[in-house]
Amino acid sequence: IGSYQSDDTEAFDIIGNKEIKMMPFGAGRRSTLWLIWSDIFSGSGNNVDLSEKLEFIVTMKNPLCAHIRPRKKFPPGPFAFSVITGLLRANADIELILRDLKTKYGPIFNLRIGIGFRRPSIFVASHSLAYQALVQQGAVFSDRPKAAQTSVSLQSCRFNISSAPYGPSWRLLRRNMVSEILHPSRIKSYSKVRSRVLTILIQQLRSDSAATEGIRLIDHFHYATFYLLVLMCFGENIDEAQVKRINDVQRRWIQSAGRFINLSFFPRSLQKIIHRKKWKELLQLIQEQECVFVPLIEARMKAKTEEDVVAYADTLLNLEFPEKKRKFNQGEIVSLCSEFLTAGTDTTATSLQWIMANLVKYPSIQEKLYQEISEIVSRENSKPDGLKEEDLEKMPYLKAVILEGLRRHPPGHFLQPHTVTEEVELNGYVIPKDVAVNFMVADMGLDPQVWENPLDFNPDRFLSAGGHDKEVFDITGVREIKMMPFGAGRRVCPGYGLAMLHLEHIVANLIWHFEWKAVDGNNVDLSEKLEFTVMMKNPLCARIRPRVNQPT
Numbered sequence: 001i002g003s004y005q006s007d008d009t010e011a012f013d014i015i016g017n018k019e020i021k022m023m024p025f026g027a028g029r030r031s032t033l034w035l036i037w038s039d040i041f042s043g044s045g046n047n048v049d050l051s052e053k054l055e056f057i058v059t060m061k062n063p064l065c066a067h068i069r070p071r072k073k074f075p076p077g078p079f080a081f082s083v084i085t086g087l088l089r090a091n092a093d094i095e096l097i098l099r100d101l102k103t104k105y106g107p108i109f110n111l112r113i114g115i116g117f118r119r120p121s122i123f124v125a126s127h128s129l130a131y132q133a134l135v136q137q138g139a140v141f142s143d144r145p146k147a148a149q150t151s152v153s154l155q156s157c158r159f160n161i162s163s164a165p166y167g168p169s170w171r172l173l174r175r176n177m178v179s180e181i182l183h184p185s186r187i188k189s190y191s192k193v194r195s196r197v198l199t200i201l202i203q204q205l206r207s208d209s210a211a212t213e214g215i216r217l218i219d220h221f222h223y224a225t226f227y228l229l230v231l232m233c234f235g236e237n238i239d240e241a242q243v244k245r246i247n248d249v250q251r252r253w254i255q256s257a258g259r260f261i262n263l264s265f266f267p268r269s270l271q272k273i274i275h276r277k278k279w280k281e282l283l284q285l286i287q288e289q290e291c292v293f294v295p296l297i298e299a300r301m302k303a304k305t306e307e308d309v310v311a312y313a314d315t316l317l318n319l320e321f322p323e324k325k326r327k328f329n330q331g332e333i334v335s336l337c338s339e340f341l342t343a344g345t346d347t348t349a350t351s352l353q354w355i356m357a358n359l360v361k362y363p364s365i366q367e368k369l370y371q372e373i374s375e376i377v378s379r380e381n382s383k384p385d386g387l388k389e390e391d392l393e394k395m396p397y398l399k400a401v402i403l404e405g406l407r408r409h410p411p412g413h414f415l416q417p418h419t420v421t422e423e424v425e426l427n428g429y430v431i432p433k434d435v436a437v438n439f440m441v442a443d444m445g446l447d448p449q450v451w452e453n454p455l456d457f458n459p460d461r462f463l464s465a466g467g468h469d470k471e472v473f474d475i476t477g478v479r480e481i482k483m484m485p486f487g488a489g490r491r492v493c494p495g496y497g498l499a500m501l502h503l504e505h506i507v508a509n510l511i512w513h514f515e516w517k518a519v520d521g522n523n524v525d526l527s528e529k530l531e532f533t534v535m536m537k538n539p540l541c542a543r544i545r546p547r548v549n550q551p552t
């Protein structure tokens with residue numbers, strides 16, 4: 001082939017205009033001009049027999065027989081350059097850019113992001129494609145990209161469920177968490193824990209309720225959700241001082257995690273040389289965390305009484321690492337406990353804040369919710385102490401408010417990156433191994449094709465015409481995906497049942513105990529800001545007034 005390629009300035013003179021070197025079409029006035037084209041084909045093992053046979057023309061003795069395969073197409077997307085200029089133009093609002101790209105390229109596209117813009121990431125922005133990938137082809141789409149495995153958890157020294165590759169260790173740990181801690185009957189056994197934390201939250205709010213400048217709520221919500229998980233993780237004997245110590249070390253861990261991401265680009269031995277300072281900092285953080293967590297884990301090894309609830313740490317002590325055929329070591333248990341606390345704290349606290357912000361902004365929705373709660377409490381009036389956990393199941397409007405909050409303001413606008421275990425096709429495009437596949441959660445919840453007036457906060461959309469609970473809304477997308485704040489398929493958030501219960505329990509009690517008003521008329525600013533989750537840019541500040549006739 002090379003002998004036909006000059007410096008490409010002149011095409012090969014096949015009809016011999018200037019000189020005849022070969023003449024498959026003849027030459028001069030009788031020449032035939034043919035269009036020659038080629039396509040990719042592959043014979044069986046490239047065994048193509050080129051023997052000739054003379055007929056009217058010289059043909060192949062064994063006519064060519066080939067398998068043809070359409071050329072594989074990578075999802076479309078812009079050149080890195082346009083992304084960079086786009087980022088500058090849109091003031092780095094990546095979601096605006098992604099929405100533009102969706103309009104331009106369709107529901108699946110690629111974007112080169114990351115250092116040097118060399119690594120493409122695939123974005124999926126349609127409900128049906130997300131369903132095809134996560135549910136119908138769930139076994140293939142449930143892996144995590146290597147970068148995520150090493151960066152978020154720095155796998156060489158940290159190990160957790162969310163970053164674990166799809167395999168036996170992930171399966172074992174996930175099954176352990178789901179069956180030992182997040183099973184409905186086990187969740188029920190933590191009702192004492194919930195009532196203890198709720199009492200603290202209500203007392204704190206009551207004592208702050210006189211503040212004329214309003215109460216900044218996110219700190220209270222964060223503390224309450226964190227406290228709940230600490231007690232589930234390390235047992236009920238933990239006191240407030242210990243909770244504060246664990247909180248301090250966890251905050252430092254979350255705030256610093258992003259700074260260690262580029263450590264994962266190099267092998268561990270090199271990291272220690274290139275990023276000496278960062279590596280030292282990371283080890284120090286891990287040590288601090290271990291200093292606080294290890295005594296709590298060791299305390300769980302001691303004999304327990306019948307009444308002790310099972311704590312997450314207990315369930316990890318006797319597990320065996322399938323790949324390594326040994327028990328999990330202390331560092332690994334610390335990392336798994338740390339994941340348990342972080343996965344469920346900011347997500348739940350952020351959702352609580354968004355839901356309460358909407359209830360403050362729309363007093364008629366708050367009133368309707370209060371009416372539902374009061375009705376149930378007075379109907380089941382055998383309880384002098386008011387709202388009970390079992391009552392929550394009888395409140396369809398409460399559930400609708402929570403679902404609408406999660407649709408309108410999912411705490412994560414994307415799932416954690418997924419990747420495929422083998423190359424597959426999605427919507428006619430090839431998805432290669434180890435390319436990050438991102439699912440646009442927030443965008444799906446705002447899709448006007450699925451949701452009428454998607455920007456409105458309208459819990460009624462989750463109720464049937466008669467005002468009753470529609471058939472239970474399929475939040476985990478088993479039958480179809482309409483929204484997916486918890487993801488879908490094999491990597492769906494294992495804590496979704498617990499999270500829904502915590503949200504329902506706390507919101508119902510906040511509305512039952514207090515009347516909520518905005519500090520400044522109904523002016524609640526719903527702008528967003530990206531931190532570990534998508535937070536309120538201006539945290540909710542509200543005036544609360546204890547309702548009369550409620551127990552103190």
Ligand code: HEM
Nearest residue numbers: 161162343344347348351415416485486487491493495499
């Ligand atoms: C409102 C609260 C919560 C929201 C919105 C939420 C959302 C999510 C999402 C979107 C994922 C990623 C799914 C994927 O990659 O496909 C996830 C994963 C996870 N969540 Fe949650 N979550 C919440 C609360 C919780 C709680 C309370 C726990 C446990 C105590 C928890 C534990 C986990 C774990 C362990 C994973 C990793 C699952 C895996 O990779 O297999 N989450 N969550």
